Amino acid sequence: MSDLKIRLATFDDLLVINDLYNYYVLHSTCTYQTEPSTPLERAEWFASHGGKHPVTAVEIDGQVVGWGALSRFHSRCAYANTVEDSVYVHHDLHRRGVGAALLADLVERARAIGHHTIIGLIDGSQAASIAVHSKLGFHPCAHLKEVGCKFDRWLDVIYMQLLL
Ligand SMILES: CC(C)(COP(=O)(O)OP(=O)(O)OC[C@H]1O[C@@H](n2cnc3c(N)ncnc32)[C@H](O)[C@@H]1OP(=O)(O)O)[C@@H](O)C(=O)NCCC(=O)NCCS
Numbered sequence: 374m375s376d377l378k379i380r381l382a383t384f385d386d387l388l389v390i391n392d393l394y395n396y397y398v399l400h401s402t403c404t405y406q407t408e409p410s411t412p413l414e415r416a417e418w419f420a421s422h423g424g425k426h427p428v429t430a431v432e433i434d435g436q437v438v439g440w441g442a443l444s445r446f447h448s449r450c451a452y453a454n455t456v457e458d459s460v461y462v463h464h465d466l467h468r469r470g471v472g473a474a475l476l477a478d479l480v481e482r483a484r485a486i487g488h489h490t491i492i493g494l495i496d497g498s499q500a501a502s503i504a505v506h507s508k509l510g511f512h513p514c515a516h517l518k519e520v521g522c523k524f525d526r527w528l529d530v531i532y533m534q535l536l537l
Pocket residue numbers: 397403458459460461462463466467468469470471472473474495499500501502504505508
């Protein structure tokens with residue numbers, strides 16, 4: 374997509390990032406969060422990221438239509454070079470290559486930072502997320518059964534891993 378631009382997110386992007394995310398909180402099992410994030414929670418989340426854990430925004434024609442992030446996988450120090458990825462694209466703009474572009478960009482950023490591995494924690498029913506991770510070379514490495522419950526049903530989580 375020629376007019377697609379991926380850059381580091383700024384504080385000014387956070388309301389859009391939050392709206393993009395909260396749509397899925399309310400409508401999808403792709404996130405196990407069940408209550409929308411407030412702007413304050415989103416600001417705290419953003420502040421907890423930074424150099425080793427970037428947040429990115431993707432623009433089409435100057436409008437932010439998706440975002441990505443590398444977050445700590447675990448708080449214990451020995452996990453410092455392992456990150457979890459997040460990628461969210463506006464629900465009206467799926468299947469146009471935006472998610473793959475965001476994830477490819479995160480993989481390159483993770484390599485440049487010096488991370489060792491990226492893990493996606495994916496709800497087992499999310500074909501799109503599984504597909505985009507597979508496309509970028511992630512492989513399933515764990516399948517946890519019925520560890521989530523949302524919309525009155527038990528949910529399996531698949532871990533997909535990329536060694537860098
Ligand atoms: C997952 C998500 C980011 C994918 O973004 P997208 O822009 O729609 O995906 P792309 O157009 O880049 O597609 C990438 C690949 O996945 C495939 N794919 C996308 N959606 C798919 C679907 N619903 N079923 C099967 N394959 C799918 C595409 O065909 C493409 O593969 P190809 O290049 O071999 O054809 C998007 O669906 C989304 O925002 N979902 C909600 C949030 C989420 O689940 N995030 C991931 C967990 S953090």
